[in-house]
Amino acid sequence: MMTITPGFTGSPLDRLDQARHDEALVAAMRTDPEALLLMLDGLHPLGAEEGTLGWAPLAAVQVEVELALLGRLEGRPRFVALTPGVSAFKRSPELFAAITALPPEEAGTYAAARSLVDWHARHGFCSNCGHATAPIRAGWGRHCSNCEAQHFPRVDPVVIMLAQHGTGEAARVLVGRQPTFPPGRYSALAGFLEPGESIEEAVVRELAEEAGVRVHSVRYIASQPWPFPSQLMIACVAMADDDRLAIDTAELEDARWVDRAGVTAALAGEEGAPFVPPPPYAIARTLFHHWLAETAA
Numbered sequence: 001m002m003t004i005t006p007g008f009t010g011s012p013l014d015r016l017d018q019a020r021h022d023e024a025l026v027a028a029m030r031t032d033p034e035a036l037l038l039m040l041d042g043l044h045p046l047g048a049e050e051g052t053l054g055w056a057p058l059a060a061v062q063v064e065v066e067l068a069l070l071g072r073l074e075g076r077p078r079f080v081a082l083t084p085g086v087s088a089f090k091r092s093p094e095l096f097a098a099i100t101a102l103p104p105e106e107a108g109t110y111a112a113a114r115s116l117v118d119w120h121a122r123h124g125f126c127s128n129c130g131h132a133t134a135p136i137r138a139g140w141g142r143h144c145s146n147c148e149a150q151h152f153p154r155v156d157p158v159v160i161m162l163a164q165h166g167t168g169e170a171a172r173v174l175v176g177r178q179p180t181f182p183p184g185r186y187s188a189l190a191g192f193l194e195p196g197e198s199i200e201e202a203v204v205r206e207l208a209e210e211a212g213v214r215v216h217s218v219r220y221i222a223s224q225p226w227p228f229p230s231q232l233m234i235a236c237v238a239m240a241d242d243d244r245l246a247i248d249t250a251e252l253e254d255a256r257w258v259d260r261a262g263v264t265a266a267l268a269g270e271e272g273a274p275f276v277p278p279p280p281y282a283i284a285r286t287l288f289h290h291w292l293a294e295t296a297a
């Protein structure tokens with residue numbers, strides 16, 4: 001079995017979750033001359049184009065907003081500014097170029113910071129009573145002083161899956177494209193889990209809804225954070241006995257079955273490959289690599 005290292009995973013950051021409850025300790029880390037602040041422009045990682053995240057000495061920076069304690073790295077406390085109003089669902093080509101330049105573990109640290117800052121920017125008011133909320137736990141929650149509700153950064157689970165038809169040399173996987181994808185790109189199908197649903201049930205439902213494919217034998221492969229704004233991508237493979245498609249064109253522009261040679265050519269970026277694969281930091285690409293290794297004779 002191949003080693004799987006999805007994008008946005010492997011951050012070396014020690015999250016210090018115990019320390020978040022110790023206000024005196026967090027205050028001491030804030031004034032530690034070794035403390036560093038993650039450099040963001042809005043939510044854009046400054047300096048990432050060079051292949052590493054940018055950090056500035058916290059003591060040298062004028063910060064007029066709340067900070068969140070990201071953790072400790074290389075012995076130094078790491079913070080990020082909870083800048084109001086930064087929440088932006090738009091993702092620029094420049095952002096993805098920056099993420100492409102980052103090693104997965106650096107991207108992992110960025111993902112944690114980005115999702116957290118974005119969550120704070122969207123949760124200034126209590127979802128229970130509408131009153132203003134304030135950060136607690138060193139930036140890993142918010143508290144409403146009116147109704148005493150506590151709110152914590154949410155993670156939204158998404159299933160992303162390959163349906164497989166046939167085995168051995170005849171094995172093929174289902175890929176699909178959304179209208180918003182770059183030209184030629186196809187990827188694994190995906191969808192949000194709904195309340196009251198297991199991972200396996202969500203995989204079966206999404207493939208039936210989007211492509212009309214009935215699957216069974218759902219297997220979990222790997223997961224990755226996807227910080228736009230804060231999904232957890234849960235990658236699976238499932239078996240289909242029937243390859244007939246009924247595409248929901250409201251969701252997908254196209255879907256098709258691709259054999260091992262086609263997936264291999266796509267991942268290699270060959271001219272004439274049946275599709276352009278997702279980028280290396282997307283778990284769909286990890287899933288394709290896994291599937292090729294798993295179905296190798």
Ligand SMILES: [Zn+2]
Pocket residue numbers: 126127128129130131144145146147148149
């Ligand atoms: Zn409230």
